[in-house]
Amino acid sequence: MFKRRTLTTALAAATLLVATSSFAQFAERTIKFTNGVNEDHPVGLGVKKMQEVLNAKTGGKIKINAFWGGAAGGDLPATQALRAGTQEMVCTSSSPLVGIVKELGAFDLPFLFANEKEADAVLDGPAGAYFNKKLEAVGLINLAYWENGFRNLTNSKRPVNKAEDFDGIKLRVMQNNIFLDTFKTLGTNAVPMAFGEVFTALETRTIDGQENPFVTIETSKFNEVQKYLSVTRHAYTPFLILYSKKLWDQLNPQEQAVLREAAMEGQKVERAANRALNEKSLVSLKAKGMMVNDISPAEQRRMFEKVKPVYDRSIPAIGNEAVSTVLDALKKARGG
Template sequence: MAFKTRTLLLAAALMTALAGPAAAQKVLKVGIGLSDDHPQGLAVKKFGELLAQKSGGKLNAKLYASGSLGNDVTMTSALRGGTLEMTVPDSSTLVSLAKDFGVINLPLTINTEQEADALLDGPFGQKLLDKLPEKGLVGLAFWENGFRHLTNSRRPITKADDIAGLKVRVIQNPLFIESFAALGANATPMPFTELYSAMEQKAVDGQENPGATILASKFFEVQKHMVTSRHIYSAWVLLLSKKTWDGFSADEKKAVQDAAREATLFERKTIRDFSDKALAELKKEGLQITELPAAEQARMRTKLAPVVAKFSKEFGEATSKEMFAELERIRARK
C-alpha cells in the first residue's frame, strides 16, 4: 500500500508540476497601430522579454501590430472595458478622457528630447499618469514618438506660408486640427490605420508624423516632399487595463513596473537611433527633404500663438502653467 501511495503521490506531483506553470501563466495582449518592426513594436517585444524574466514566466506579453486589434482610440476603449490588456497610444488620444494630457502637444513648446524626458519622467509626468486609474487605465510610462514633421505629395515646404492650401491628415484631436488650420492647411482628421491608402488615393495631400514613423510606414512610396518642421513633440503612453492591473499580485505589479521602466529606456534609445538614420534612408528612397529655417519656424510660432493660448486654457491653465514652469526649471539646470 505504501508503494502504491507513493506512486500516486509522485504522479499527482508530476501532473501539478506540468499543469501549474501553464495554468498560472498570464498572456497580456498588446495592440499597436504601427508595424512590428517599428521601434514601438520592438520595444513592446522587449517589454515582453523583460516581463517574462521578472515574473519568472508567470506573465508574458504578446504583440498584435499594424492595427490588427483596432486604432489607438478603439484599443484604449477595449482596455477600459477589460477586453484587451495593453496598448501604446499617442498621448493626444487620451485628451477626451483626461484633458490635461493635451499640454504635451502644445506646438513648438518642448525643444529637445532631453527636455521631454526630464518633464515626463518627473513629477509633472507622474501627475498626468495619476489621472488615468479613475478612467479604467493604468499608465506605466511615457514612450517617445518624437518630433513631428510634415510630408506632402504636392510641393516642397521652404517657408511657413507654403503649408497653406495643403490637405493634411491629422490626429483626431482638436489641437492638431486647429494648429494646421491656423497654418492655412485643410486639416483632415482620420485614424492612422487609414492614412496610407488615403495618401495613395490622393484623398489627402500629406500628413505629419515623426521621421521613424514616416520611414517604417513607407510613406515615401506615396509622398514626394518632407520638411523637418519639428512643430509638435509627440509621446506615447504605455497603458494597461486597470481591470487587468487589479487582478495582479503585488509581485506581479512590481514585475510589470520594473519591465516597463527598462523597456522605456530601450524604446527611447531605439527610436532615437532609428530617427537619426531615418532622414538618410528617406532621402535614399527619393523623398525630397527641406529644413525649415529658424526665421520661418519663428513665423510658424507666431501663427500658432493663438492656438497655444486657447488650448492652454482648454487643457487647464494650472496644468499648462505648471508645465511651462517645469520646462523653465529644466532649461535652467543645463
C-alpha cells in the first residue's frame, strides 16, 4: 500500500513538473487591451478567442485585460501610449492612424474593394505586410488585420440609386480629408462631426444623413431618425490589432509567436462574426421600417468614375508606393 501511494504521488509530481516545465518559457503577464467598441461587438468575440488560445498555449500565464467602449480613452491616445511603451495593445481602425502612418490612407480611398474576399486577399498578403513594416517603423507591431467592414449611406431625403442622388445631401462624415473630398466630389454637403453628436444632429435635421456599417447603424438606432438606407459599400476599413514595439521587444520569441497565433485565431472568429452580424443587422433594419435599396453594378461604376479624381488628389498625401501596392494586390486578387 505504501509503495502504491508513493508511486501515485511520484506520478502526480512528475505530471505537474511536465505541465509546469512546458509553460516555463512564458512569464506571468497581464496585457492591457483597449478599444472603442462595446464587448458585444464582434471584436469582443475575437478577444475571447485570443484569451482561449493564450490559456491553452501558456497555461494561463498570459492574460488580456480588456477595456471596452473607450473606457480607457480614445484609440489615438491609446496608440500613442503604445508608441511610448506605457500600454501593450489596442484595437483601432486604420483611419485614425493616418496621422501617424500616412500610407494607411490608402484604405480610405472610395470604392476600393468590391467585397470582403478582395479585402482579405489584400490585407493578408504582401500588401498587408508592407503596411506592417510602416507601422513597425513608428513603434507599432500589427499582429493581425480584423474587420470594421463596409460603410453604407443613410439619409432622410431620398434613396440614393445613382450618382446624381448624392446632390445636396448634408452628410456627416469623419474628420478625414479623403472622406471629405469623396463626398464633396459626389455632390454632398459634407460636414465633419464627432460621432457622439450624430444622432441628435439627424434628429433635429441639422444634417440629412451619415455613413457607417450596418451594425453601427442599428446599434446607434439611426433607423429611428433616418428613412433611407442605400447599400453603397463606398469604403471598407480594417481593424488593426496593435502591440507596443517597445514592449514587444521585451518578449521572448515564444511569447511573440503565441501572441501572433492568438491574434490570427481571433481574426477568423471576429471576421466571421462581423459578417454574420452585418447581414443580421441589415435584415433587422428592414424589419424596423428603413427603406433599403441596392445599387446596380453599372451605377457603382459610375460612382467610381466620378470619384476617380480623389485618387489623384490623395496620392501626394498617401504616397504613390502605398497606393500602387494596394492597387497591384487588388489586381492580382481579381485575377489580373
